[in-house]
């Protein structure tokens with residue numbers, strides 16, 4: 001945590017850490033410091049899977065110097081001062097936002113993020129560039145904040161039969177039981193049903209057991225599921241990480257949606273792209289009007305349980321604000 005600065009006499013003396021104030025989508029506000037070399041080393045040596053398992057909390061944790069405003073969280077999750085929050089119980093939208101912005105704070109021109117995309121049409125690889133600060137953010141609504149402060153469950157009605165469903169906003173802690181069920185079923189990739197089953201903690205007329213909830217959702221029509229997803233997302237906060245990119249090969253120009261890569265390379269510098277044509281990063285702006293909201297779901301999901309990349313679930317622009 002110590003940083004050093006050189007005095008006029010040429011002697012290095014310990015200086016207080018340089019911190020930045022970061023307000024997360026829920027209103028939770030922290031003083032953060034930059035990521036350090038040793039932490040980057042640890043990250044670089046971990047496999048992507050290990051980085052994901054450790055979760056965003058493990059990366060954000062050391063850089064979280066002080067909580068300045070607890071936002072809508074109760075004291076069993078976040079306290080003012082230097083105590084670290086309970087990462088597993090923070091909203092995933094907050095975790096993802098903090099993780100992405102830690103890069104912006106920590107690196108020279110950290111707002112500019114370059115990554116490779118493999119074209120699904122011509123199979124070539126091209127580079128894509130975007131400004132992380134342009135990713136649409138959905139802030140937590142005042143109504144949702146009040147509910148969280150009152151420790152009340154959220155409620156939605158099922159489209160088809162008006163059944164009452166009580167749900168929680170997305171956290172890592174909430175995914176434990178569905179992760180166990182997936183293990184029993186020998187499944188690795190979470191589906192929309194898994195994500196919804198984890199969140200829908202009470203379904204009217206259904207046994208509260210995760211297996212029963214999951215089975216109930218499996219039997220629902222697609223429109224019911226998508227409607228539920230929209231209602232859950234509307235109440236939540238998050239960062240849109242689904243991005244439309246376009247192949248830079250002149251003869252191809254294929255447009256495809258990719259999820260922002262958040263693996264261990266997220267904190268490394270620009271690599272050489274394998275394209276032989278000049279990149280046109282400004283095109284990222286040209287077609288950015290159709291972001292797909294995926295909230296805090298991403299390949300680097302805090303627990304490894306993540307919704308399918310796009311899964312055909314398109315609620316473009318729903319409730320987001322830039």
Ligand SMILES: [Zn+2]
Pocket residue numbers: 119120121122123124247248249252253254
């Ligand atoms: Zn292509």
